[in-house]
Amino acid sequence: MATSTLPTPAPLLHSIVLDWYREHARDLPWRTEQATPWAVMVSEFMLQQTPVKRVLPVWALWLERWPTPAALAAEPAGEAVRAWGRLGYPRRALRLHAAASAIVERHGGLVPEDHAQLLALPGVGEYTAAAVASFAFKQRHAVLDTNVRRVLARAVGGVEYPANATTAAERKLAAELLPQAPEVAAEWAVGVMELGALVCTARSPECGGCPLFEQCAWQRAGCPPHQGPPRRGQTYEGTDRQVRGKLLAVLRAQHGPVRRGQLDVVWPDEIQRARALDGLVSDGLVEPLADGHYQLPR
DNA sequence: AACCCGTGGGG
DNA sequence: TCCCCAAGGGT
Numbered sequence: 001m002a003t004s005t006l007p008t009p010a011p012l013l014h015s016i017v018l019d020w021y022r023e024h025a026r027d028l029p030w031r032t033e034q035a036t037p038w039a040v041m042v043s044e045f046m047l048q049q050t051p052v053k054r055v056l057p058v059w060a061l062w063l064e065r066w067p068t069p070a071a072l073a074a075e076p077a078g079e080a081v082r083a084w085g086r087l088g089y090p091r092r093a094l095r096l097h098a099a100a101s102a103i104v105e106r107h108g109g110l111v112p113e114d115h116a117q118l119l120a121l122p123g124v125g126e127y128t129a130a131a132v133a134s135f136a137f138k139q140r141h142a143v144l145d146t147n148v149r150r151v152l153a154r155a156v157g158g159v160e161y162p163a164n165a166t167t168a169a170e171r172k173l174a175a176e177l178l179p180q181a182p183e184v185a186a187e188w189a190v191g192v193m194e195l196g197a198l199v200c201t202a203r204s205p206e207c208g209g210c211p212l213f214e215q216c217a218w219q220r221a222g223c224p225p226h227q228g229p230p231r232r233g234q235t236y237e238g239t240d241r242q243v244r245g246k247l248l249a250v251l252r253a254q255h256g257p258v259r260r261g262q263l264d265v266v267w268p269d270e271i272q273r274a275r276a277l278d279g280l281v282s283d284g285l286v287e288p289l290a291d292g293h294y295q296l297p298r
Numbered sequence: 299a300a301c302c303c304g305t306g307g308g309g
Numbered sequence: 310t311c312c313c314c315a316a317g318g319g320t
């Protein structure tokens with residue numbers, strides 16, 4: 001029996017999390033009634049590895065300028081990269097632009113409701129497809145992001161952190177925990193995520209204020225510290241990523257073509273600088289011109 | 299599967 | 310200060 005692995009009956013977990021969410025949820029603009037599926041999708045792209053606080057202002061400007069996929073698709077990809085600003089991982093801007101184009105071409109300009117069609121869009125992976133289907137269309141999907149994985153690892157698994165990569169066991173557990181009614185499942189999904197974001201945080205969880213304190217397997221086990229392989233921190237200083245960031249910052253600030261010399265000054269190592277620029281070009285983030293100039297893609 | 303991809307804030 | 314990590318996706 002699958003549910004026998006749960007220390008707490010699922011319906012109890014549901015009511016606890018839903019009650020907590022209804023009282024403590026942040027009122028984020030992409031959660032309002034008037035938020036369109038496109039607005040939800042834009043938020044999900046921006047929230048991939050970028051904190052809510054930094055996303056908020058960019059999201060608002062973005063939707064004011066491009067309220068529909070067609071509006072974004074009608075502009076050069078470089079405008080999306082520019083408007084992305086300093087959210088980080090600018091390939092997401094490129095993919096969001098490509099997703100908008102695909103939505104116009106394949107789906108008549110409307111964000112598709114079907115999970116498989118969402119998953120087929122550029123930049124939409126397992127998490128984002130489930131998130132859009134759940135949050136925008138109130139469907140029943142397991143939404144497994146870093147917050148949910150951490151909550152389940154602790155509350156059910158009894159460990160401090162989940163594995164580095166999502167496992168089949170996690171997917172199975174998340175599917176088992178889904179409430180049957182789609183609307184309830186959708187609220188459960190966002191509720192667990194919110195709990196992970198506000199209470200069951202990675203660094204210093206506020207277990208004293210956690211609604212799941214009494215049923216938490218990690219608490220029962222005495223909050224044992226993380227055991228497995230170290231969660232590798234990603235170095236940044238001196239990497240190609242840093243160089244790419246500096247190069248792209250120059251191109252974002254300038255509206256027309258940029259001379260090669262303006263790019264050369266951002267990084268002393270010529271080899272690495274060239275490699276980073278080549279990478280940006282091959283990624284489609286930068287367009288080389290014939291006369292030694294560069295610009296954001298058109 | 300492991301690695302690459304930006305940026306900034308909080309503990 | 311320094312380090313961790315933040316609603317991941319693609320290869």
